[in-house]
Amino acid sequence: MKIAFSKYHGCGNDFIIVNEAQFPISILSELIPKICDRHTGVGADGFILVKTDPLEMIYYNQDGSRAPMCGNGIRCFSKYCMDQGIVHRNSFPVKTLAGIKVVRKREDSLFEVDMGKPDREDLSLVHTRDKIWGLSYQTNENEVLRLYTLFHSTVHTVVFVENLDCIDMQRIGKQICEDRLFAQQTNVNFVQIVDRKHIRMQTYERGCGMTLACGTGACAAVSCAFDLGQCENTVRVSLPKGELQIQIDGQDHVKMIGPAKCIAKGEYIYEND
Numbered sequence: 001m002k003i004a005f006s007k008y009h010g011c012g013n014d015f016i017i018v019n020e021a022q023f024p025i026s027i028l029s030e031l032i033p034k035i036c037d038r039h040t041g042v043g044a045d046g047f048i049l050v051k052t053d054p055l056e057m058i059y060y061n062q063d064g065s066r067a068p069m070c071g072n073g074i075r076c077f078s079k080y081c082m083d084q085g086i087v088h089r090n091s092f093p094v095k096t097l098a099g100i101k102v103v104r105k106r107e108d109s110l111f112e113v114d115m116g117k118p119d120r121e122d123l124s125l126v127h128t129r130d131k132i133w134g135l136s137y138q139t140n141e142n143e144v145l146r147l148y149t150l151f152h153s154t155v156h157t158v159v160f161v162e163n164l165d166c167i168d169m170q171r172i173g174k175q176i177c178e179d180r181l182f183a184q185q186t187n188v189n190f191v192q193i194v195d196r197k198h199i200r201m202q203t204y205e206r207g208c209g210m211t212l213a214c215g216t217g218a219c220a221a222v223s224c225a226f227d228l229g230q231c232e233n234t235v236r237v238s239l240p241k242g243e244l245q246i247q248i249d250g251q252d253h254v255k256m257i258g259p260a261k262c263i264a265k266g267e268y269i270y271e272n273d
């Protein structure tokens with residue numbers, strides 16, 4: 001079976017985007033890990049299904065697991081919908097498992113997404129403790145870190161470090177992500193505060209591993225740093241291949257601003273085993 005796809009990226013976080021109508025949903029669990037494979041497939045961090053009536057983003061990680069939301073993904077989804085003539089307005093609502101998100105394409109071609117508020121309290125489905133906020137955590141190699149977990153459209157744990165370049169994010173990220181503290185694993189964001197208006201970060205993503213950027217993770221990191229009094233309410237987030245801007249208004253409401261780019265279009269030849 002041939003499946004028409006587009007590939008987009010937002011700050012290096014890459015996605016295969018496919019229109020829902022063209023194949024039976026029953027093949028998804030086999031299709032996603034195959035098409036996202038970087039050697040034998042097209043290669044991507046995530047897979048996005050587009051539903052048009054109403055407009056909905058259905059997001060899957062590289063391994064085929066479903067996630068409630070994806071910050072870089074929703075900007076790419078929005079650009080795809082505009083490129084394909086699915087939407088004709090510059091601002092529109094998108095249904096996600098984490099609620100309706102309103103997207104706006106700006107004059108500078110960046111996409112602005114109203115990401116809503118973080119949830120620091122009702123995390124009963126996220127972790128097995130009452131709260132993980134400043135929890136002291138020892139890694140297998142005896143590093144001691146502090147973990148801050150919150151729900152920002154999906155589950156995120158923030159770890160502040162002195163210098164991103166001096167830490168084994170793959171090893172530590174995997175350990176925290178898979179720790180039994182978390183009922184359904186967690187995304188792990190390593191954050192270096194550069195100054196009160198600028199952070200550097202990189203994420204070990206649940207269902208995928210290290211990625212070059214994570215939009216919901218950037219929102220979680222800035223919300224957490226702001227809460228702890230470590231940054232202003234408007235922060236530049238530097239990632240290995242791009243930059244996001246995160247703004248928090250007086251009511252704890254978070255906006256994410258960043259790019260979305262089409263890289264390729266093609267047909268994937270799907271063969272089931």
Ligand SMILES: N[C@@H](CCC[C@H](N)C(=O)O)C(=O)O
Pocket residue numbers: 013046061066067068069070071072073154155187205206207208211213214215216217
């Ligand atoms: N890359 C994303 C987040 C994707 C989902 C995540 N891996 C999860 O399982 O929650 C982003 O840009 O937000």
